[in-house]
Amino acid sequence: MAGLDKIIGQIEEESKGAAARTIEAARAEAEKILEMARKEAEEECGRIERRSDQAVANILERGRSAAELKKRGSLLAEKQRLIGETIARAKEELKSLDGEAYFEMLLKLAVKSAQTGEGELLFSAKDLARLPEGFEEQINAALKDKGAVLHVSAGSRDIDAGFVLTYGGIEENCSFDAIFDSARETLQDKAQELLFS
Template sequence: MTGLDKMISQILEEADAAASQKEADAASRAEAILSEAEKEAEILKTEIEEKSEKELAGYESRHRLADEQKRRTALLLAKQEIISDTIEKAYQKFCSMETEAYFEVIAKMIRKFALPKEGEILFSEKDLGRMPEGFRAEIARAAKEKGGSLTVSGETRRMEGGFVLVYGGVEENCSFRALFDSRKDELQDKVNRLLFF
């Protein structure tokens, strides 16, 4: 082997050694990059899983809250319906009292609502027709106790029960419906306490 051949052979060996080293370095770097990418992918996967679990838990929680809200709303509506029905039944029972009991209630109401003025009292056509004998005198006594006077008007009002007081052109609606409506909140609270507590 000549000197040139030796030199070429040595250069080739060095080139092979350098190439092998570069290949090994590249393979090592590629393995490190791949290992780092796998670690990052595992971290990212864990973060995504945790985020998904949190989102799922949040969704389930919101879903449970929404279901609970729907249940509470339905329960509240049912309670309100029961309360309204109870009040309406009480109103109907009030309107359908026997004549004697009915006019006893009317007399008490007149004593409560009459003013110390001169006025008129108006009833429904039905109540005018079934008014007990001597009740007009009872009305006059009740008004006199309050320092005023009331005369029964021949004019009627459309109402299921109660009366309307008129003083100097100003009317005070004392019909059962007006009284029930004016105390609606109070009645609802009382019925709610009686039925649900």
């Protein structure tokens, strides 16, 4: 029996050695798998971090662009407001000129606007009531070389300042409001140049 015990012992010994080698191989394989998983996890974390950094950079850039756009929009709106205010103030100053300066300006405007032939000037009721004496004669003296004659109408128009010039059935609105409206773009350009250059 001693031989059998010896064989059994040897088999047990070999089994233990084989089990230890199998366990060691399994540990080595598990360590390799873990190391590969760590590397893959690190690489994936790196990719996620890069994507995250890019997303943050994109969001920041969009935010900067949106803020810049809003700033420019606000600045433009404020400039437009100031330009509009300046033009409105200029129009009001012209309307509020004292009688002599006001009618001197209307005389120049009538001479500039007059066409060849006979026409009629229609003023507001307020301006008609305060029209300087000899105003029609002054205009016609200034128009002598132009071949035009203008008559001051006894009727009036519902305008604030300026006049309406008529030739037969054709009217030209030379009220300050109409003149400022028709020259709005030019006036805005001039006001912008004066205010912001």
